[in-house]
Amino acid sequence: MILFKVININNALLFATICFAFSLAGCSKQKEPQSDVISGTDDTGGIITPQTQKQTTTHCRSIIDDCKRTVSVPTSPGKIVCLATADVEILFAIGASGSLAGIPDGVRYPPSASAIRRIGGMYGRFNVEKIVGCNPDLVLMTISGWGQYRKHLDLLEKHNVTALGLQYPRTFDELISHIKRLGLITEKATEANILADSLMRRRNAILEKTLPLDSSQRPRVYMEWISSGNRGSTQGKNERNHEIITVAGGNNIFGDYQEISSFTASDEEVLSRNPQIIIVTTDTTRNDAAKIRSMIRGRAGWDQTDAVKHNRIYCIDAQLTWANPRLIEGIEKCARIIHPELFK
Numbered sequence: 258m259i260l261f262k263v264i265n266i267n268n269a270l271l272f273a274t275i276c277f278a279f280s281l282a283g284c285s286k287q288k289e290p291q292s293d294v295i296s297g298t299d300d301t302g303g304i305i306t307p308q309t310q311k312q313t314t315t316h317c318r319s320i321i322d323d324c325k326r327t328v329s330v331p332t333s334p335g336k337i338v339c340l341a342t343a344d345v346e347i348l349f350a351i352g353a354s355g356s357l358a359g360i361p362d363g364v365r366y367p368p369s370a371s372a373i374r375r376i377g378g379m380y381g382r383f384n385v386e387k388i389v390g391c392n393p394d395l396v397l398m399t400i401s402g403w404g405q406y407r408k409h410l411d412l413l414e415k416h417n418v419t420a421l422g423l424q425y426p427r428t429f430d431e432l433i434s435h436i437k438r439l440g441l442i443t444e445k446a447t448e449a450n451i452l453a454d455s456l457m458r459r460r461n462a463i464l465e466k467t468l469p470l471d472s473s474q475r476p477r478v479y480m481e482w483i484s485s486g487n488r489g490s491t492q493g494k495n496e497r498n499h500e501i502i503t504v505a506g507g508n509n510i511f512g513d514y515q516e517i518s519s520f521t522a523s524d525e526e527v528l529s530r531n532p533q534i535i536i537v538t539t540d541t542t543r544n545d546a547a548k549i550r551s552m553i554r555g556r557a558g559w560d561q562t563d564a565v566k567h568n569r570i571y572c573i574d575a576q577l578t579w580a581n582p583r584l585i586e587g588i589e590k591c592a593r594i595i596h597p598e599l600f601k
Contacts, residue, residue, distance in 0.1 A: 320442070324407060324422035331419075333444055334394035338376060340383055341399040341425065343581040345370055347436055350452050350582045353443040359391040365542065366576065366583070383409075389416050397439070401425035402518065426580035428500055429460060429588075435580065452582060459585045460504060463592050466599045467506035476595055478507035479532035479564070482519065482575055483539045487552055490519035498538075501578060505591035506599070507534065528558050534595060535564040538575040538587075546572035 316332045338359035339345045345360045349367050359376040361383070374391060377384035388396060396413060398420050400406045413420045421442070426432040433453045440449020480498045483489035492498040493514025502509045510530035511522065537549050550570045559565050571594050577587030593600040 320421060322421045323424040324410065326410075326422060328419060328421055330421065330442065331394045334442070336391060336393045336395075337443070338388050338391050338393040338396045340376075340379055340397065342379065342576070343425070343579055344397050344399050344439065346581040346583065347439050348443065351436070351440055351443070351445040351448040353439075353445045356443060358393050359388060385412060385416060388413070388418060393418065395442075396420035397423060399423040399425050399435075401427070427495070427497055429497070429504070429584065432580045432584060433457060436582070456582060456585050460588065463504055463588060467504060467592065467596070470506050472508065475506055475508040476533040477510050477531065478502045478534045478536060478595060479510050479527055479530070480536045480538065482578070483537055483544070483549065488521060489537070490521050492516070492519050497580065498578060501588050501591055502595075504588055505595050507591070507595045524556060524558055528562065531562050533563040533567075533569065535562075535570045536591060536594060537570070537572045538578050539572060541572065541574040
């Protein structure tokens, strides 16, 4: 008897597995005439779409992804293509890098990833032909906001490519859950749990020092991501950068904004909130920190902010604020910037 597992990817913290017994297990990307049909409910009570099984040498699991799709995924995917740089870092960190067959052009870390085949840009900028050429067992398509990108999942399906649509983590806790589910998918659950525990311990060590701080002890912080050009975007209370600032002991000057995505703040909005600290996140391999600080000081009226007056303008690499294992390094850096007296 073989166990057939159903994992609900939608559940952010619980990864309950429902097992059904059947005599022949297999994995097929094409629909076959019905023989042994499996049905039931997932761990939130949702209906599991009946799925036909046929006898092959590849064992599969049926996984419900974040797009509510039930996808038949090999139990041990030997070739994985990642469409997000964060997932590449996670697979390396949990010891699953050997299964990577294709990665996005933007991957800079770890350096050992440089030898892996590139498949184009992230999100909808990937090259379908290159992905198909990797002959992957699984494509991990981790996206922030699925509205405009769902069509790309459908495109991969038309090319008979097995793909999971996953939601890009917006918070630290969502990152922890994402690491654990990738561990389940790649059969590296133990390693993923060890990594997750380490990241949580490091975050808790920061919180031990910053949680007791009252509002008067939390400096006003403005964080701006600059990809290119002279103007970037910031985030409100529902996004990861707000959490970074808060955990590090600061007060996000746009913490009252409810936007679910990044937005560009006007000079007037920033000046009226008078940040005491400005943190710019950017690609530090391409953009010179000194030039960025000079550009910030040169913005009209910004010389009147406390941050510019007291020369508290800082640059950190943007990838340290993304949903990858190095996010904790970004939080630690921000904690040292905001509270050098607490983190020496």
